[in-house]
Amino acid sequence: MTWRFILKQLGMPPGSLLLLLLMAWLLRKRMPKTATGLFFITLAALYGLSMPLVTQQLASHLENQPALTQDRWPQLADQASAIIILGGGREPADPAWAADQPSLFAVQRLRYGARLARASSLPVLVTGGLHFDRPPSEARIMADTLQQDFSVAARWLEERSRTTWENARFSAEILQPEGIATVVLVTDAWHMRRARWSFEQAGFQVIPAPQGFYSANPDKPLGGWLPESRAFWQNTQLLNELLGLWLYPVLYAR
Incomplete structure (x- = not known):
């Protein structure tokens, strides 16, 4: 159970984003273009996961009841x-x-x-x-x-x-x-x-x-494009849920 928890934390944000930043730093001299690409990918992912607009879109896909x-x-x-x-x-x-x-x-x-x-x-x-x-x-x-x-x-x-x-x-x-x-x-x-x-x-x-509907969030400043720490936390949960929704039929379908 402990190893499962550790792997999950490293595979999902923010752990995965920290690993990408570490890779970018380690590759900055040997592979500068790759390091730059990893840096901007991480930056884009951090911004995307921090947007309430993304929360509403992801939640709308999951909350079908x-x-x-x-x-x-x-x-x-x-x-x-x-x-x-x-x-x-x-x-x-x-x-x-x-x-x-x-x-x-x-x-x-x-x-x-x-x-x-x-x-x-x-x-x-x-x-x-x-x-x-x-x-x-x-x-x-x-x-x-x-x-x-x-x-x-x-x-x-x-x-x-x-x-x-x-x-x-x-x-x-x-x-x-x-x-x-x-x-x-x-x-x-x-x-x-x-x-x-x-x-x-x-x-x-x-x-x-x-x-506990996330898709019912009220209007946000700047149309939901302004980063929020709460949105990052919620989007991380939603990504985990999307992964589980995909994996469960593969692992458990009769």
Whole structure:
């Protein structure tokens, strides 16, 4: 798991851009034209990844599921048997809490899932395993937050998964023996395509419940051409998601 994490960090921005700059510097004397080309490629990539306009374009490609309108929330009980909230990472050992906490992504998913659960009275499964083999599981952290902050109890905890594919596979092992075939799936809008595909491959019928839309950004200064640090962070996530969307059918398609 550690090597996988390291390779991912070096293969995606900003790690990959730093490696390109290092190569340009090392080649500056022996291959000056190549070094100059690498430098300008890195500069262009840095600028492109920092533009909100690029965020909106990438997100529009990924976010193909519409939001659930609030008038549909109470009707979910007639259409599904459970709500599944996907993990979104953790913040380790925050001194304010004296314990690991859900990441901002996970909190947004939990908040939305809690609203859906209260409106529909559907039971909830939270899914997420250990990070670097360190307990508690992400699902346990999510369940505690769901109960303490949103007054919603998670009926099931899936605590083994490390990827979206495993989220689906191990959730199926818990829910399908109980006869649950249709689920409401809660995750970020830009993650929903890959998540829905994974859960459908695991045998579920999925009602998408996306939130956290990046494509709905309001108008930006200079039409989104002005670089922003937030856009760089979001575009890096979106590139990772596009890569996963391409790789998952290659690795896991039945």
